[in-house]
Amino acid sequence: MTQPPPPPSGPWGPPGGYPGNAPGPQWNPQQGWPQTPPPAPKRGLAKWIIGAVALVAVIAATAVVAVSCTKSSGGSDKPTAAPTTSGAPTSDFASANDTGPVSVITEDPSCAPWMPILTTFANSTNDEWKKRDPSIPADLWSNELRSQYQAAGQSMRRAAEQTVPLTKLTTHRVMRELYEQFIAYARAYADHIRGYTPEDDHLAVTAVTITEVLSNICQAITYGSAAARGPLVSPGSSPARIAEISNPSDPERFLTKPDAQCQDWSAAMDHYGADAAVNAWLQIDPNIPASQLTPEQQATTNAAVPVLQSFADQLTQMGAKSDNPTFQDFAALGSQYRLAYLQAIPTLASADNYLYDAGRYAPGIVRNACESAGI
Template structure:
């Protein structure tokens, strides 16, 4: 698979996902490096570090992104959770007048935090794996996304239609998870996964290259969900989340709306899109990130050579800047969902930073939540024409 340009709306691409759930065919390759967290067969409950060699990355020139590899959820320990405090990712929610009784997260009105348990993780894994299996064959991974529907061969038309059917089914299967998650931000993530997959399927008959941004964004929202659940299962959320300061409460809460027909987070450009993308570009072009990105993430801090110790110390300021930037921009967006996503990325970034000195391979899930959330918002901006 060819390499994409070195940057895009999400910047050069970050470490590959930890864990080993099934990924979607057509994942985008990117810069080479060793930051590839451990892989294990679902539902093995513990990570098994293994060096992976050349990586395939997600976040790059979004116009070339196919369906990106999404990890499946190892969710043996994911059941439960009230979403009511920092330890389990809620943030001091209080009962809301008129809250919907069929939505478990309806009363989660506090600040977004690192999530340590969520009952929706277990059913998410099979949904993810089914879509991954369905899209493995048929040429989807090697398709040329620059070819519009008007120039498709019969074989290409059949391939796109089969993929669209799979995306539509996956979106439909995800709707019930909106009800059972106990966390507002997970409800929003599921909603965006559904909304962007469906938006792409509707565009397939008249597909143009820009429409690939829709499916790339939807799949990246799915990757965020997977990383959240993996951080729960492998313990990094519980180990790091309680040690960071709680975020400030949200300015407003997005209405739940029609869970059967979630709306895209952006249907027109938002003023923060340009600065959001710039923050990501600055991070991935930072020399400290470029050096750190070449490390083997399966090596725990206790076994780091002096070079790794120095590189991890050096990359901290860049990680702090990115975390602070996405939270600030999220709050400036005046869009309650983007605000929640900005705080989600920031808090997981801070949790990752907090754990650098005692790093284990499971901590990579925290980084992936931060990075892929940043990528999903950038993808949403790109889908409405903001580079």
């Protein structure tokens, strides 16, 4: 297995794919895959529960998720209603006419301004806050810890404000929803800091998990894996209902109370995270090219693939059962990116792992949003 070329020194630290100070090799469609990607960090075992320290544990919390997507049944599954807006003209949004199936995104004009926002956000967050113990409530904070939380809240507010214009710039509905939800959850976390309780950490985790998905979608575009693998994946069904376009200055969280699928979603993720075949696969050094796997490593990979596919189908079915259109879109997003990665396995290149990470983080958004809503 190989990893995508990660930033040499990302501000959150590996693994994750946040942009670092150095851009790394850039994708050029005339040249093919990047020629000299830096070594990738070891994936490690799948983790599913938020640890007691380090915001970087957000990465572990969202787990390795492989999702399949239901195939379109034909022309009878068109949306029953076009999206409406809450306080903003539809014509202001480049994604307003995106009412079809969620798919792998091969280009998006919002990626260029998003990556500097993300880098600034990550670099402005105090390292000690990243190592915090989120189980400590506000009434037990030291003055130093309180200052760290307040600074983190300010960083989230700034990043959320900078993200507002991107909701109109992106041409993809699901990207707009990701930006909307980052704004909503980042601001909600900042609002809860004064009276912080351990449950409020799920707001921060949801916001940062969204930044992981956005980062990896954009990196898959930059390094060419989205364009190379996306066309291999059949589109899913068009949604029966589209989420309203939020007021970008004040979007609402997509889950303010638990969805009917929340418990099954988390249970399925826990079950998958404990699977022996998947955990054995995760032990393979990601710096080994697919063409150089030993027979044993190839057998381990082959054993994991049907588990990934089976679990994918299960998550897709749960997403389809939800009455929440944003929940459905995030489930479909993870599905499409995981399907693209599974298609890539026989000829895997390091940049394909941006597809993998986009697919594994997307369901983590749903899980942590469920937790923040009181699952």
